[in-house]
Structure formats: structure tokens, C-alpha cells
Amino acid sequence: MYGLTSSPAHPSSEAETAPALLARFDALFAGVADADELVRAAARVAGCTAGMADRGRVLRRCPAGGVPEAAGEVVPSTRRLITVGGRAAGEVWVERPGEPLPFDALLTERMALAAAILVARGAGVPAGGPGGHIGSAGGHAGSAGGHAGSAGGVASFARPRRPRDAGRGPCEHPVWAPAGLGDPALVQAALSPSMPETQRSRALHLLGLPPAGPMRAVAVVVAEPQSLQGALRACAAELSAPPSARTGTVAPHGVLWPRVGALVLPGPGPGPAAAVRPGPGVAVGLGPAVAPERLPESWAQARRAARFAGLGPTWPRLVDAAGLGAQVLLADIPEEAALAHPDVSAVARLEAEPDGPQMLATLEAVCRTRSLREAAKLLSLHHSSVAHRVARAERALAMSLSDPSDRQRVHTAVLLWRLNAPDNWRN
Structure with a gap:
């Protein structure tokens, strides 16, 4: 001392x-x-x-x-x-x-x-x-939270866990677990690719996570900053353990930016059919399970997956990076290059029309389903209404959705526009 x-x-x-x-x-x-x-x-x-x-x-x-x-x-x-x-x-x-x-x-x-x-x-x-x-x-x-933490404008609100050695007094515990768990500075240190391994290990230890074994990062992004804390707490509670084996503890979590938070899940974590169901205005991306030293890679993939979450009527609000496949590479295309492409520009002009959002939802549903009737069911529309919208879109885009090549072009253009649209709060 x-x-x-x-x-x-x-x-x-x-x-x-x-x-x-x-x-x-x-x-x-x-x-x-x-x-x-x-x-x-x-x-x-x-x-x-x-x-x-x-x-x-x-x-x-x-x-x-x-x-x-x-x-x-x-x-x-x-x-x-x-x-x-x-x-x-x-x-x-x-x-x-x-x-x-x-x-x-x-x-x-x-x-x-x-x-x-x-x-x-x-x-x-x-x-x-x-x-x-x-x-x-x-x-x-x-x-x-006006100047909270040491990680550059992050805010701390985590729910402390009880020390594992409950028989000892708080000041006798070898690691002061309640002080570290959920601290946003520690969460950020664990996820930072520039952090030395010794300090990442220290951060994970203070977060109460095992020094070895798989763990995965989770990105939680919200449209409105005031909803981030509630969304983080809900996701942490739901993703920490299966409902049948709930332990009463939550994953370490912290607010990193006003609309972006992170969770660190020990173990392989939930699969694609995770129990959590985020509400509107919440996008959740799950990174892959990795060794502790590769946690920044899991975080980077979780952030990319969150950009797709709830992106349209066929996208869930929780997306596992492993399920995206090659589509995840679309998130790496520079915004300027994506928006400048003629196909993407045509989709942007289509959405600017009075019923543009409904037209884009119809295009996405048609491209990701097997028939107009299936798309109509997804959109809760009559199939003739869907056919009418498709005909209008084909004229505006100068492409035919019955042609497999054009269908793929339209689907890619819609994705690129939504990923890079100015109003996409997931970015």
C-alpha cells in the first residue's frame, strides 16, 4: 500500500x-x-x-x-x-x-x-x-455518465456479479471482482486489436472470464442512444446461458459508443437460434467463438453481422456472423464505391419515390423467396399486388426478376444500398 x-x-x-x-x-x-x-x-x-x-x-x-x-x-x-x-x-x-x-x-x-x-x-x-x-x-x-471511465467517452452501468468466493469479505478477495465486472474500459480493452496480450488477459481476468477456452463477442447497436442500456442488459441476460440452465449471472457488457455496446460471452455461446429476440430499433451481431487472444476478430465480425440485423423484412434482428457466408464481404465495400455503382444508384432512386420503401421490401422478399405467392405471404399482401410492384420495379431498374442473373443483381444492389444508406443507423 x-x-x-x-x-x-x-x-x-x-x-x-x-x-x-x-x-x-x-x-x-x-x-x-x-x-x-x-x-x-x-x-x-x-x-x-x-x-x-x-x-x-x-x-x-x-x-x-x-x-x-x-x-x-x-x-x-x-x-x-x-x-x-x-x-x-x-x-x-x-x-x-x-x-x-x-x-x-x-x-x-x-x-x-x-x-x-x-x-x-x-x-x-x-x-x-x-x-x-x-x-x-x-x-x-x-x-x-458525463465523463465516465477511461476508455474515451464510454459510460459504465454494469450489473456487478457476486464474488465466487462468497465466504470471504469483499476486501479479502484476491481479485476485486465486483469492481471489474462489466466495466466498459475492461470490455473495450478485451476487444481492442491494439491491446498487448498480457493486458488483454488482465482485462478478461478482471471481467471474471476464464483465461482459456472459447469466447465470443456480441455487438448491440440501437437506433436511439437512450435505449442502449436496456437493450444491452436484455441481451446479456438472455445470451449468458440457455433458459433451462440460467445461473442468475449476466455476461460482462459495456457501452462503448452512444449507440454501440458490447458483450463478451464465455464458452461457445448461443447458436443461430438464440433465445433473444431484440425489439425494433435494436440490431445484434454474434461473432464466432474464438480463443481469448483472437477476441478482437470475433468483435470485428460481430460488428459486421450487426449491420445486416433487421436490414429488411427477411432479415432477423439478431444475426450470427457464421450464417452470413460470403454476403458479409458486402459490408467491407467502401461506401463511396457502393453508392456510386449504377445498380445501387437505380435502387436509391426507386426508394426515393413516394412508395419506395414498400417497393424495396417487395424486391427483397421476391429475391429471397421461391415464388411471388411466398413473397406475398411474407409481406401480408395479395399476390397480384406483389406482381404489380414487381412490374413497376422491373421497368425502373431495366431488369427482369424472372431472369436469375438479373435477380441476383437486384438482390445485391438492394443489400448494398441498405448497408450504406445515409439513414442506416446500424453503421
């Missing part, structure tokens, strides 16, 4: 990757005995005043370990709520003059997790602790 708190302050976010910082903060806070020790350690590593409040009591310490000289209102630069049992139980913060440093949000996140354990066991801020009045201005509201 002395070695950690005596190390140079201000760790460089550029020199130290997210897993290195996570490991440092987890080790720093895992053994603290009370709130005073926690705040002193945080102030030392931050190089500025740190504080903690719970039950209306405030505790502040400066880097040297003493009480800050300045009295009056406390204006945090970065703060985070302490949550116990899903309820706010206080907050922690750092008071850095000027702009916050990149690692401040991660430091306060780790500090809040340690504080939650202390508060839960009655070792929070003591009565009469040195403090002040907590101001409401000047802070990044860490608990609201």
Missing part, C-alpha cells in the same frame, strides 16, 4: 492504458480499512484534495494527508455517487484546480466502488470528520 500511495502522482493517461490504471486503482483501494484511509490514498494518487460524503458527513484530505487549509464551500472538479443496494448513499470527488485530468473520472469511479463497500459495512465517514459544504457547481457528474 505504501508503494502505491508513494508512487508519482498524475499517472499519464497516454502512457498507461486503461487496464494498467484499473489494476493500479483496484490494488490501491482494495485493502483500505476506513473512509479516512480511502480519501488519503485517493488524494495522494490524484495529487490534489479528495473527499467523501455520506449521511451528511464530509471528509476531505489533501495530498500530504492532512486537512485542507481552505474552508467553506467544496467545489469538486470530478465527482461520482456512492451507490449501495441500488440507492445513492453519498458521493466521492477530487478538487483539481483548472481542467480535470483524463484519469480523474476513472479514479473517482474506483474510489466510489471502494466507498460503497465501506459504507455497506459501516466504515463510512466518521461523525465530526473534517469537511465543509459540498457545492453543486464545477463538476463532471461522474455518476451520470
Whole structure:
């Protein structure tokens, strides 16, 4: 503990990757005995005043370990709520003059997790602790996701798992599992192709995943950012285990971008007939099961599969990359090249007509079924209505859907247009 708190302050976010910082903060806070020790350690590593409040009591310490000289209102630069049992139980913060440093949000996140354990066991801020009045201005509201995590704008909301060794106290566990599971910085580190293998292994270990054996990545993309957290939680719960063998735990998951989240599934994972049924505005792509060191490959294929999910009336909202075959290569064609092709341009003009979306849905259904009647059944239309639309489309595209070659051209053009259309939120 002395070695950690005596190390140079201000760790460089550029020199130290997210897993290195996570490991440092987890080790720093895992053994603290009370709130005073926690705040002193945080102030030392931050190089500025740190504080903690719970039950209306405030505790502040400066880097040297003493009480800050300045009295009056406390204006945090970065703060985070302490949550116990899903309820706010206080907050922690750092008071850095000027702009916050990149690692401040991660430091306060780790500090809040340690504080939650202390508060839960009655070792929070003591009565009469040195403090002040907590101001409401000047802070990044860490608990609201405004500057959460160290992975560049990601937000943390994961549901912690219970430690495997339930007989030991939280601070006695060799790896502080509740602090790591579902952390978006760890999820991103595990999926990044530029991450060294040792640090990827560390990230997977903190996520509670086995160091060996197959695992697969899952991409969850949503049309509206506000629906991402709910979609991620639902997919994590449904894909973690078959319904008949539900264990009560969920896969590690995290928000990587405002509309993109990731899951990491241990083991071979679900097959093409996965139980999860995403709702409208949600696209899910399943990557292949791979060895841990190849997890970035699974993530790349999961992202490509998600681009096809729910793309039209014949596409499911959950797509397994293994089932796409050679079609997945269409997602690799540069957008400019795809949109500039005459066939794709013709499809785009067709969709721009008043009933264009219905025309494209009809084209896709006809190309992916064996007859007009089967396409009509899929679209819930009379077969004569489908025949009328097909005739119009053939005139507009100067192609015949009864010709196998033209049929294949139309199908490819529709796919390329939908994959690269400006309003395709899956991209």
C-alpha cells in the first residue's frame, strides 16, 4: 500500500492504458480499512484534495494527508455517487484546480466502488470528520455518465456479479471482482486489436472470464442512444446461458459508443437460434467463438453481422456472423464505391419515390423467396399486388426478376444500398 500511495502522482493517461490504471486503482483501494484511509490514498494518487460524503458527513484530505487549509464551500472538479443496494448513499470527488485530468473520472469511479463497500459495512465517514459544504457547481457528474471511465467517452452501468468466493469479505478477495465486472474500459480493452496480450488477459481476468477456452463477442447497436442500456442488459441476460440452465449471472457488457455496446460471452455461446429476440430499433451481431487472444476478430465480425440485423423484412434482428457466408464481404465495400455503382444508384432512386420503401421490401422478399405467392405471404399482401410492384420495379431498374442473373443483381444492389444508406443507423 505504501508503494502505491508513494508512487508519482498524475499517472499519464497516454502512457498507461486503461487496464494498467484499473489494476493500479483496484490494488490501491482494495485493502483500505476506513473512509479516512480511502480519501488519503485517493488524494495522494490524484495529487490534489479528495473527499467523501455520506449521511451528511464530509471528509476531505489533501495530498500530504492532512486537512485542507481552505474552508467553506467544496467545489469538486470530478465527482461520482456512492451507490449501495441500488440507492445513492453519498458521493466521492477530487478538487483539481483548472481542467480535470483524463484519469480523474476513472479514479473517482474506483474510489466510489471502494466507498460503497465501506459504507455497506459501516466504515463510512466518521461523525465530526473534517469537511465543509459540498457545492453543486464545477463538476463532471461522474455518476451520470458525463465523463465516465477511461476508455474515451464510454459510460459504465454494469450489473456487478457476486464474488465466487462468497465466504470471504469483499476486501479479502484476491481479485476485486465486483469492481471489474462489466466495466466498459475492461470490455473495450478485451476487444481492442491494439491491446498487448498480457493486458488483454488482465482485462478478461478482471471481467471474471476464464483465461482459456472459447469466447465470443456480441455487438448491440440501437437506433436511439437512450435505449442502449436496456437493450444491452436484455441481451446479456438472455445470451449468458440457455433458459433451462440460467445461473442468475449476466455476461460482462459495456457501452462503448452512444449507440454501440458490447458483450463478451464465455464458452461457445448461443447458436443461430438464440433465445433473444431484440425489439425494433435494436440490431445484434454474434461473432464466432474464438480463443481469448483472437477476441478482437470475433468483435470485428460481430460488428459486421450487426449491420445486416433487421436490414429488411427477411432479415432477423439478431444475426450470427457464421450464417452470413460470403454476403458479409458486402459490408467491407467502401461506401463511396457502393453508392456510386449504377445498380445501387437505380435502387436509391426507386426508394426515393413516394412508395419506395414498400417497393424495396417487395424486391427483397421476391429475391429471397421461391415464388411471388411466398413473397406475398411474407409481406401480408395479395399476390397480384406483389406482381404489380414487381412490374413497376422491373421497368425502373431495366431488369427482369424472372431472369436469375438479373435477380441476383437486384438482390445485391438492394443489400448494398441498405448497408450504406445515409439513414442506416446500424453503421
